[in-house]
Amino acid sequence: MPTTSMSHAPLLSVRNIDKSFGRRADRRQVLFDVSADVYPGECLAVIGGSGSGKSTLTRIMLGLDTADSGTVTYAGGDIRRESGLVFQDPFSSLDPRWRVGRSVAEPLRIQRRDLSRDEIAARVAAALRTVGLDPAVFLGRYPIDLSGGQAQRVAIARAIVNEPRVILADEPMSAIDVAARIQILDAFAAIRETRRETALVMVSHDLGVVQHIADRILVLHDGRVEECGPTYAVLGDPQSAYTRELIASASL
Template identity: 65%
Template sequence: MANDVVLQGSHIGKWFGRRSERRQVLFDVSVAVHAGECLAVIGGSGSGKSTLTRILLGLETADAGTVTYQGADVTCGSRAAGYQALRRDSGLVYQDPFASLNPRWTVARSVGEPLHLRHRGMGSDDVARRCAEALDTVGLEPSTFLNRYPVDLSGGQAQRVAIARAIVNNPKVLLADEPMSAIDVAARVQILEAFAAIRRRTPDMALIVVSHDLGVVQHLADRIVVLHDGRVEEEGPTARILREPRNAYTRTLIEAAS
């Protein structure tokens, strides 16, 4: 795994609400994501996992602190070079695949949409080839699935289509926000295999996984950050965190999962 820091948040603070209802949800959070690694962000409901990762990807703004992508500032506005580069180089996988797929579009159109948006003028043959490669990577036979609609897909198949769309542009950073929570147990193995195949195909890509499922984290993540009430409780290599947690809150999470 490369040691280069691709994406870094430093002393991130975030508040929601106004005036008397204003509350802080992230407290001086610092986290770094390296090229080629899978970082898992775990914690209970309301811990700040999704808020932190959305700030890291430029989908929300921080009220304090900075985010840098490959050393360039992301937090100084949407016109900033760092922000534009991050949006160009990142992919997103959401919790509910059916909510993220247009029911009127075929799989081919859904997977190919990012190519049309980002590479205007790309030939139809190149688009078809890239879509087929992305589907093949996530374990879906292109000839079988390209002309299907979301209604024709199982939950696991729909999520793999959503993952294929997220990787069709060969992102340098991929965020998966609770990618297994809407998927049945049998399909989770296929999703894990899809992520493993993606990492083999793009060994320098940074993968950020938000999850409450420690079984998923154990199989995917190289490193874990534990959030609780908007604060980093513990971070370190996955094996060490899961086997020898040093923080009481982390031990509680692991015991509950066990």
Template identity: 70%
Template sequence: MLRGAHIDKSFGRGAARRQVLFDVSVDVREGECLAVIGGSGSGKSTLTRILLGLETADAGTVAYRGAAVTGGRRAPGRQALRRGSGLVFQDPFSSLDPRWTVARSVAEPLRLRHRGMPADEVGRRVAQALRTVGLEPATFLGRYPVDLSGGQAQRVAIARAIVNEPKVVLADEPMSAIDVAARVQILDAFAAIRDRRPDMALIMVSHDLGVVQHIADRVVVLHDGRVVEQGPTGRLLAAPSDPYTRELIRAATPFVGRP
């Protein structure tokens, strides 16, 4: 579905210029959850933003369903990817407008992409998205972000990301700002979304293998901007070949609330 090949990326100029990605290649397949893991500064958020066309690579290519995403705003795959993708950020309270109700926040992507959509259809889709992430519309539609817990706010943000039924969703550290109990709810929300949309691809950016092992089909390990290892989650966690991956596994936080 989505392919990045030989991606390089640097930030800064002159003596302050720093390269953050080195010849990175990665595929995202239809219907899978791909976890991109690594420590802080490993380049995982930069890589995934490039894959979704939110950052520009210095070298390399990105293609969505075979159409180029790199090459400027007129690249044939760029607009299709924008229309077919959803984003979930680390801090839900920063991503939700405090002045908007849950109903308005979740409906906003529909109003932007489907101008003129009847109000009853907007309401139906918003309610469906909330139910998918485990929030009862009658209880939450009229609430504001200040009325929500961290886990509830993140599930609202996830509902907003899926309301347009995207083909690919990027979740960038979606559980790092919430407590352990809420993480279980977020995992359940993503599981429900994948059950409902088995063709959707989910890219999960994380530093926590305790979370990744419960949701990802495949894992890409980044270290200092380079892919050091990638493969099916079970195999990679059971028999890592790279010392850095073994270090991440040793440091993984046990995930309370899951077998």
């Protein structure tokens, strides 16, 4: 199981986050006084049942949504420019008209106009190799030519090509088969090995995946933090009855 030192300051912190959706009588609160930290180089897994607020919290963390109250503190520049996103369904996040090379290069074309074509090509090739895809084979392919696992690895390559400080992976393995999940885990392991200061925030309901990749776990239930701690502690000695139910249902 990965381990990361927490002796340094957080890269990203959220404090006392409240969030609601809807208007007036139909307004529904989905996050209640949520606080959390993300450290450089760590993998923080955010787990909980459907509707627990996992995706909403992580979107607020990365500036993709705003909180009703509370603070988000990032020890860097613009977190939206220094983060990479990996979504649940890779095919919905890849333009079917674009070859793999263009899809992976797109963040560089938008944000790094100082790079030459050769520099962009080199970074795209390096990102594909990091996730276990041979550029000579995959650069010219379209999404329709890819398996689910290959498409998700292309999406991960696109997320890391700009060397982000934070990666958000929102249920990245729920839409692919079991065999492909191993490839995705290997891809994330390679990223963590080669980019040791990059933080990974992974939203997941799959505790089998979480126990293999996460340094710490944040458990959300009905928009509230049930507990947060090192993976071995949360899974091995859960303090919350809800966490114990999650673990029992996962048959860990």
